[in-house]
Amino acid sequence: MNTPSRVVVRRISALFVSLLVSAGGFAQASSSIQTPSQFLGIEVGADRTLADYRQIGSYFKHLAASSRRIEIENLGPTTLGNDMIMAIISSEENLKNKERYREIAHKLADPRGRSQSEIDQLAREGKAIVLVTCDIHASEIGSTQMAMEWAYALVAGQDAETKRRLENVILLLVPSLNPDGQIMEVEWYRKYLGTIYEGGRMPWLYHHYVGHDNNRDWYMLTQKETKAMNRAAFLNWFPQVWLDEHQMGSTGPRIFVPPFSSPVSPSLHPLLWRPIDQIGTSMAWRLEEQRKSGVIYGYSYDAYWPGGTMNTAWWKNCFGLLTEVASVRLATPVEVEPGELSGGSKGLIEYRQQTNFPNPWPGGVWRLRDIMDYERIASDALLETCSNYRESILRDVAIMAMDAVKSGDPYEYYKISLEQRDPPTAARLAHLIRENGAEVLFSPKTRTYYIPTAQPYAKFLSEVLGVQRYPMVKMVAGQNILPPYDVTAWSLPLMMGVQVELEKLSAEAERGLRPLQEDDWPTGIVENATASVFAVSHETNTVTRLINDLLRKKRNVSVAREAFQDGARSFPAGTVLIESVGDPAVLAKSYSIELHGLSRNPGVSASKLRDVRVALYKPWQASMDEGWTRWVLEQYNFNYKNIDNNNVKGAALGTQFDVVLLPDVSKDVIVDGKRKPEEGQSRYFQDLPPEYSGGIGKEGSKNLKEFVEKGGTLVALGSACDFVIDEFNIPVVNTLARARSDEFNCPGSILRVHIDPGHPVTYGMPQEAAAFVNERIAFRTSVPGPELTRRVLASYPDDAEEILLSGWILGAERLERRAAAVALTYGKGKLVLFGFRVQHRAQTEGTYRMLFNALQWAGMEEPR
Numbered sequence: 001m002n003t004p005s006r007v008v009v010r011r012i013s014a015l016f017v018s019l020l021v022s023a024g025g026f027a028q029a030s031s032s033i034q035t036p037s038q039f040l041g042i043e044v045g046a047d048r049t050l051a052d053y054r055q056i057g058s059y060f061k062h063l064a065a066s067s068r069r070i071e072i073e074n075l076g077p078t079t080l081g082n083d084m085i086m087a088i089i090s091s092e093e094n095l096k097n098k099e100r101y102r103e104i105a106h107k108l109a110d111p112r113g114r115s116q117s118e119i120d121q122l123a124r125e126g127k128a129i130v131l132v133t134c135d136i137h138a139s140e141i142g143s144t145q146m147a148m149e150w151a152y153a154l155v156a157g158q159d160a161e162t163k164r165r166l167e168n169v170i171l172l173l174v175p176s177l178n179p180d181g182q183i184m185e186v187e188w189y190r191k192y193l194g195t196i197y198e199g200g201r202m203p204w205l206y207h208h209y210v211g212h213d214n215n216r217d218w219y220m221l222t223q224k225e226t227k228a229m230n231r232a233a234f235l236n237w238f239p240q241v242w243l244d245e246h247q248m249g250s251t252g253p254r255i256f257v258p259p260f261s262s263p264v265s266p267s268l269h270p271l272l273w274r275p276i277d278q279i280g281t282s283m284a285w286r287l288e289e290q291r292k293s294g295v296i297y298g299y300s301y302d303a304y305w306p307g308g309t310m311n312t313a314w315w316k317n318c319f320g321l322l323t324e325v326a327s328v329r330l331a332t333p334v335e336v337e338p339g340e341l342s343g344g345s346k347g348l349i350e351y352r353q354q355t356n357f358p359n360p361w362p363g364g365v366w367r368l369r370d371i372m373d374y375e376r377i378a379s380d381a382l383l384e385t386c387s388n389y390r391e392s393i394l395r396d397v398a399i400m401a402m403d404a405v406k407s408g409d410p411y412e413y414y415k416i417s418l419e420q421r422d423p424p425t426a427a428r429l430a431h432l433i434r435e436n437g438a439e440v441l442f443s444p445k446t447r448t449y450y451i452p453t454a455q456p457y458a459k460f461l462s463e464v465l466g467v468q469r470y471p472m473v474k475m476v477a478g479q480n481i482l483p484p485y486d487v488t489a490w491s492l493p494l495m496m497g498v499q500v501e502l503e504k505l506s507a508e509a510e511r512g513l514r515p516l517q518e519d520d521w522p523t524g525i526v527e528n529a530t531a532s533v534f535a536v537s538h539e540t541n542t543v544t545r546l547i548n549d550l551l552r553k554k555r556n557v558s559v560a561r562e563a564f565q566d567g568a569r570s571f572p573a574g575t576v577l578i579e580s581v582g583d584p585a586v587l588a589k590s591y592s593i594e595l596h597g598l599s600r601n602p603g604v605s606a607s608k609l610r611d612v613r614v615a616l617y618k619p620w621q622a623s624m625d626e627g628w629t630r631w632v633l634e635q636y637n638f639n640y641k642n643i644d645n646n647n648v649k650g651a652a653l654g655t656q657f658d659v660v661l662l663p664d665v666s667k668d669v670i671v672d673g674k675r676k677p678e679e680g681q682s683r684y685f686q687d688l689p690p691e692y693s694g695g696i697g698k699e700g701s702k703n704l705k706e707f708v709e710k711g712g713t714l715v716a717l718g719s720a721c722d723f724v725i726d727e728f729n730i731p732v733v734n735t736l737a738r739a740r741s742d743e744f745n746c747p748g749s750i751l752r753v754h755i756d757p758g759h760p761v762t763y764g765m766p767q768e769a770a771a772f773v774n775e776r777i778a779f780r781t782s783v784p785g786p787e788l789t790r791r792v793l794a795s796y797p798d799d800a801e802e803i804l805l806s807g808w809i810l811g812a813e814r815l816e817r818r819a820a821a822v823a824l825t826y827g828k829g830k831l832v833l834f835g836f837r838v839q840h841r842a843q844t845e846g847t848y849r850m851l852f853n854a855l856q857w858a859g860m861e862e863p864r
């Protein structure tokens with residue numbers, strides 16, 4: 001809708017921009033510097049026009065070749081091998097001395113041992129290092145186009161204000177945190193331009209493995225892009241301010257700027273919010289000044305969860321900001337009817353004027369250019385404010401870091417011993433903490449990791465090494481709490497199944513510690529190296545990679561189905577037996593495991609393992625869980641292939657695969673290729689191009705059943721269990737299938753489960769484990785006839801009080817005594833249902849084992 005008043009606003013803002021440009025005196029800029037539109041030969045920001053990441057990269061190279069105000073740092077290759085670049089933009093003088101400013105930023109980030117006057121001096125001398133990241137969510141693409149125009153204005157601008165800002169600030173500008181996805185989106189967009197699919201979503205993830213969850217990876221650091229940006233931020237540059245630019249839905253406010261909404265994590269330093277709110281308010285101010293309506297703060301996005309880019313940064317004493325601008329259909333304008341505008345989110349229940357939203361956008365046409373203009377004004381306000389408050393910002397980082405140091409005990413450490421169930425995973429946790437930028441020490445004598453509690457990132461440590469209790473944020477007294485933005489638990493020791501203890505060390509013990517080094521891993525142990533059969537514990541995750549590597553080389557690997565004794569040593573059921581291993585010492589070291597040479601054949605029943613052929617189902621409603629699962633399978637060298645709807649419908653399933661793995665995808669998506677709308681929501685569903693529409697249908701369901709009846713194994717994760725329960729005739733029900741969210745809600749918490757350790761799927765698991773739960777699933781089994789067997793693998797405690805380990809849950813009593821995982825035999829085949837999330841976002845390493853075992857079980861003969 002293009003109301004007359006809207007047209008007037010457009011004209012005024014166009015006039016305003018042109019005034020700014022002439023006042024800025026771009027005419028004086030070096031004539032060799034071209035604008036993005038001149039350089040690329042397209043009208044950047046025009047409707048239906050997008051520059052792809054390769055063009056953007058070439059434009060930034062052009063700027064770097066034409067100006068001494070910009071340098072390009074290559075952060076490294078992305079997952080698909082593109083270069084991820086970061087532009088460093090500042091005054092020529094600052095760039096000459098950038099090493100000095102980087103050193104100052106580092107010293108202020110870790111001010112231990114410095115006097116107040118030294119800190120003050122560093123704050124006076126230093127420059128504000130401001131990181132701006134764009135487009136981590138590739139379809140939120142406006143910022144990639146804006147970044148070019150912004151960089152041009154900063155590099156070419158000859159006005160005093162631009163120069164002043166660049167004297168005070170070193171801007172680190174990342175035009176896309178997801179270059180692979182940016183390229184995918186633009187190629188998809190161009191392909192369907194002018195068709196009925198124009199601007200629609202892609203049938204695959206916009207990050208090769210993790211899609212939208214690339215912004216859920218910032219403490220776990222699994223993906224290349226996350227690792228590269230984390231390294232640049234927390235090991236190299238130590239920015240004091242980090243703005244991450246996103247887009248949101250089309251029918252709410254036009255832009256979110258900080259302040260954030262509740263809840264606020266109590267472990268965060270309160271000083272964080274003052275500069276963040278100041279900068280956010282400056283953004284809102286400058287937007288309003290330029291007649292941009294629809295600015296909101298205190299909305300939807302809370303300050304509680306550490307999984308995102310700038311969110312994690314809060315726990316590392318960095319002022320993290322977020323902007324979210326209303327979306328268009330990639331580069332195709334949208335027209336929003338006034339009645340379609342809606343609130344419905346924390347901070348704006350109804351779409352109307354209120355204090356945090358004083359000037360609602362009235363509706364009308366919204367274009368890519370609008371997104372870019374809003375983002376540009378907010379980005380400029382960021383530079384302006386950081387330039388104005390440079391010294392305070394630098395000093396405040398040191399204040400927060402010092403307070404964090406003081407919050408710990410100088411003699412107290414988080415201790416991670418290698419004397420535990422899964423030493424390589426324990427070592428991984430220590431290295432992960434180091435990779436996050438925290439200080440980790442190592443005792444070469446006791447081979448133990450020690451993490452000081454008194455250090456600048458102390459709050460980050462207590463957050464990810466402790467447990468969470470989600471605060472009671474309510475809209476109205478007496479009502480249910482507001483649902484959290486994302487998950488509510490991120491306790492790494494629980495999720496990874498690693499024992500972490502607090503320990504005070506004597507001064508003498510402290511002298512035996514040194515900084516953690518790259519190769520401080522468990523070295524592996526070999527006992528009785530001349531034996532021909534070796535026993536390996538099933539308790540470590542790395543043994544899975546060992547098994548798969550050996551099977552790929554056609555070596556003999558089996559699993560003992562009963563406990564056995566060898567000399568004085570006893571081995572539990574599930575112990576892995578390997579033959580002819582070459583040099584056992586090399587093997588032990590490269591997998592960080594213990595190999596026990598056996599004096600004789602164990603003489604118990606053992607199942608030979610096969611190199612199982614895994615089919616991982618991939619729906620065209622792109623599933624992040626599919627991507628994460630794929631990533632995990634690759635890390636452990638499983639022999640897998642993706643299958644799509646046509647493959648499931650095809651005849652060859654049983655001849656090509658031993659096991660079909662259904663990721664956490666709802667039944668409706670599997671069967672019909674569409675999500676079922678929630679009550680009261682529109683049934684409208686925009687189709688994908690025909691080759692990507694539909695699901696496996698009745699035909700596919702029938703085929704899957706036949707696959708299992710004839711000897712195949714079907715493993716279902718999370719909500720895919722409902723598909724198996726409904727389509728297969730099994731004595732299992734999901735008692736929460738129809739529960740409302742006000743009856744049971746567990747949006748991502750860590751719960752206690754009891755494990756039955758005697759089954760091939762639970763080999764190597766402890767009797768009690770921490771299970772990650774984010775779906776409404778609780779199984780009740782019943783007694784079957786003789787044609788099948790069922791076995792509860794994991795179950796929730798009898799007492800609701802004992803269920804929650806970390807996070808938040810409503811209706812825990814509905815889980816009492818219910819099963820969390822079930823294995824069945826069915827015809828000649830097998831079914832495994834995991835109601836909890838065994839491999840959630842590649843973070844729950846403590847329960848990976850059950851997924852791996854389920855896949856290996858597919859290759860085992862079962863006595864019938």
Ligand SMILES: [Zn+2]
Pocket residue numbers: 137140246247
């Ligand atoms: Zn986003």
